[in-house]
Amino acid sequence: MIVGLIVNPVAGLGGPVALKGSDGTDVQARALALGAVPQAPARAASALRALRDRCPGLRVRTVAGAMGEESALAADVRYELAHRPGSAVTGAADTRAAVAALGPVDLLLFAGGDGTARDVLDAAPRTPVLGVPAGVKVYSGCFAVSPFAAGTTAAGFDGRTVEAEVVDLDEAAYRAGRVGVRLYGTMRVPAARARLSGRKTGSSAAPPGSVDAIARAVVAAMRPGTAYALGPGATTLAVGRRLGLEPTPLGVDVVGVDAAGTGVLLASDVTEQTLLTLAMSQVTHGVLSVIGGQGFVLGRGNQQFSPRVLEVLSGITVLATQQKLAALGGRPLLVDSGDPAADAAFEGHVRVVTGHRESVLYRIQSASEELP
Template sequence: MSGLKKVGFLVNPIAGMGGAVGLKGTDGLAEEAVARGAVPVSPRRAEIALEDLSGVDALFLTAGGDMGEWALRKSGLRYKVVYKSLDQSTAEDTRKASSSFIEEGADLIVFCGGDGTARDVSEVAGSQVPIIGIPAGVKMHSGVFAISPQAAGELVRGYLEGDLHFRETEIVDVDQELYRSGTLETKIYGIAVTPYRPVLVQERKQIYSSRDEEVFKEEIAVFASEFMRDGSAYILGAGTTTAKIAELLGAEKTLLGVDVLKSGRIICSDASEKDLLRTIDEAGAAKIIVSPIGAQGFVLGRGSQQISPEVIRRANPENLIIVATPHKLKETPRLLVDTGDPEIDEMIAGRRQVICGYRIAQLKDVEASSKVGTD
């Protein structure tokens, strides 16, 4: 077995649980997320990443139970448990499991989680062992994440078959307390090495700020204030562009949350998925306004998981409105959707108008991230 490739495989079981319930993250809030009705999302996304790896010649090193063992057991891949946590897993367990992988000679570490998990894995792996992230967190700003679980599986296979290049990329995370209070402040925590195929790996999130940006946000907001007079409830996703719309209407939006406006006033602030579903039922008609994440291009599936597949289905995918400044569109090579529901993703995918000024729009292709580069 000396020539056999070894892949460390780790799942953060609580990653992403805080998204749909409006917690903007799960680190330190797992119990509250469960109390609000959150359900695990990372185990299934880990399983999806493994589904297309049947027949690969590798030994997967993993942690016990829901930290990786159970997903690998379902996959039928060859694996070995090299670490077991004593209780509900923590960040320390992620670091210890990663250390165990390296001690056992891992050539690659694959983890399922968000930026917090990426920080913990990279803290141990450094630049000596490449890492790949299966996206499952509420926020994913780091450049080690594949654009979908399917893409992560493709990257693992490509690595094992020796046909991928590597690149260094930044591990980025936000200040959790500031983030939950509505302030986005990111920090670079380290540099990692990751197998790279441009179409399969996301870029690090970019924030654009200039005088021209503000002018175009104002124009978008003025146009939105006109078409929002139709009596519908409008679900506004996170971000500065949607916040500008609310500001122009005289409403104070939660910058990093999801809010609902109707007739110029907020009827639901910092909403969870349940709040949005209830509001749609009460309002009778709802539309959704979102702006893609800079450089990454995700329209849905990152940072605003409260706008869930069921929320989109109730509102109708045809009532999805995308807004973005011209500069953001120019610097964002593709628009992606990753709601976790392939059917909804396919309904959203296709040629769509993106409002980028006052009565000005560009036609852009929106792609289901699970389909990109995996055909």
């Protein structure tokens, strides 16, 4: 089995530092200056380890340096180099050139986000591919649910494929709080539905008032002296507005209530480090919504909730409309914080607030758990 490997080394760089994406050299430089640490090479290595353990005769064809070779070395797999980027600072053109240089492969693994998926589609429109999720958002349907799932899916690939959508997101608009997603194209991916994240869907099907009812329930349960970290999403945005605040669209804000029940903004659009510092100084509770169509609670667009932050939170409250849960078709909610041990702590069932005085127990699991 010959597997191609492409890594976008800066994918996901902007998530923990509240930049909401990583497109553009200026954003990447700012993220590094804020202390962001590249995670994509390590996530690619995790996928390769899972693949290597199940496919001893594995051959990897990849790119020199951080675009693949470092991950192959970290995973201790045999590899051959097919391309060397012209610079240590790589971009979309380098991804496209690297994919073209790999030549024919049985399956192309790429680690990145939606922007990387676009570049791969441009360079290899009919090659079977599988994305290792490493971006901030990962809205396209061509990604496995986790690096581990990418490796196990690649190991079992028998040539059967299905079409998966690649979507395009305007990051500048996203940072301003506007989500404009459009279909860019489709790619062939392994026919392993349970291990694929699927395309993100919106909440337009929710009846009017259902999100407001959830917000009312959350605010009613808030207590003075506790800080509440509101993750991104339309439902958590409604929570902040019910408190009389104007939350950061698609960011993480920390709020509270005073003795009179009035909303107080404690910190706006926080980074992972700021959230950690605050959570270590006072009791802090996470409030997170579910990504429609995918079921992710952690690890997609809310990387500020890192494993070390999760360790010091007093707990989390999960929010979702009944329609959003029904659309999952019984599939579990997922967590992919980047640390399998931290994810394992969520195994079991979680209470999901679905309305005012309404909640359900719903199955939740690590995205790295072995799936059928």
